[in-house]
Amino acid sequence: MLRLMPVIFSLALMTTFGCNKAKEGKSASVSVTFAKKETAALNASLTLDVTEGQVAGDELTTLKIKPIAVGISEALNSNYYMIWGSKNCRGQEHTFEKDDKSYKYSVYQEICAANDNDEYLNMLDPVELNGTLNSQSYPVPPGNYKYVQLAFCSRGKTDGVNNLMYRAPEMPEDHEGINCDPFVGYTETGVNVPEGGSVTVKLTYDLDSLVDYMKNSPDMPAEEPGPHDYNCYWTPDGMTQYCPKFGQGSLVPSISE
Numbered sequence: 001m002l003r004l005m006p007v008i009f010s011l012a013l014m015t016t017f018g019c020n021k022a023k024e025g026k027s028a029s030v031s032v033t034f035a036k037k038e039t040a041a042l043n044a045s046l047t048l049d050v051t052e053g054q055v056a057g058d059e060l061t062t063l064k065i066k067p068i069a070v071g072i073s074e075a076l077n078s079n080y081y082m083i084w085g086s087k088n089c090r091g092q093e094h095t096f097e098k099d100d101k102s103y104k105y106s107v108y109q110e111i112c113a114a115n116d117n118d119e120y121l122n123m124l125d126p127v128e129l130n131g132t133l134n135s136q137s138y139p140v141p142p143g144n145y146k147y148v149q150l151a152f153c154s155r156g157k158t159d160g161v162n163n164l165m166y167r168a169p170e171m172p173e174d175h176e177g178i179n180c181d182p183f184v185g186y187t188e189t190g191v192n193v194p195e196g197g198s199v200t201v202k203l204t205y206d207l208d209s210l211v212d213y214m215k216n217s218p219d220m221p222a223e224e225p226g227p228h229d230y231n232c233y234w235t236p237d238g239m240t241q242y243c244p245k246f247g248q249g250s251l252v253p254s255i256s257e
Contacts, residue, residue, distance in 0.1 A: 051215045055168050055242065057124070057207025062167035062174045064120040065251075066152070070133055070201055071107070072140065072255055073147040074190070080149050081140040082106040083201060084133050087119040096141045103141040120165060123205065133201050140199075144190040148201060148253045153180040168211055168242045170235040177231030179246045185253040197257065204252045214241045 057063075068089045071080025082105070096103040121129050152163050162176035193199055216222065222238035232243040 054209055055211040059169050063123040064165040066120050066163035067150050069151045071149050072145040074143050079107055082138050084136050104139040106138050142195045144192050146190040148185045148255045150183040150253045166244055175233040183251040191255050199255045202254050212243050212245050
């Protein structure tokens, strides 16, 4: 019995830790008490406090993404015509017939998977990033385009390849993770692209809201610091966990004439 109780205690703490996260600006605490010996009158107790928040953008030393393509579409379920492609994902050219004229366009190919892209884009410099997204020229048919998509994976296939990278305070190294959700922007009136016209893409985001942190009580550091759970990272002292937060609405692509 004496040998088993420390193991049971450890499991109880791990379970409690996973289920008691606090909202930003607040803290949550739990108390676990156990007897060291069946005949002992002394008990030991431990209180775990967890605080959470968001890392300020100026505290990040690295924040990069590795999308495969940007495309525009006239309707939500239509093809996305390619207007930017990563270094190794240039799309496949097709011919589009409209009003007795032939127009060329490119679409993302199945082979444009995450492992084809070795080109990270620096999010800490929005000017540089947006300049890169407008650095290529692809033909698209004339039309009224309402949707723009920033794609990270081809048809949901990540192939286990990292496509985001970040480094927050107290992290001794850059950490890579995986995001496969596309980010879609919409404009109700659409952007008219005439023959011979062009579009400009813009990616908007808030650097202060893209990496979350969670701090442990000094009584309960993480047992295994370093990378874990794909995208998250524990600092070497086991006190702070960082996780990127790339949900819908965190990156907003848009287009204009």
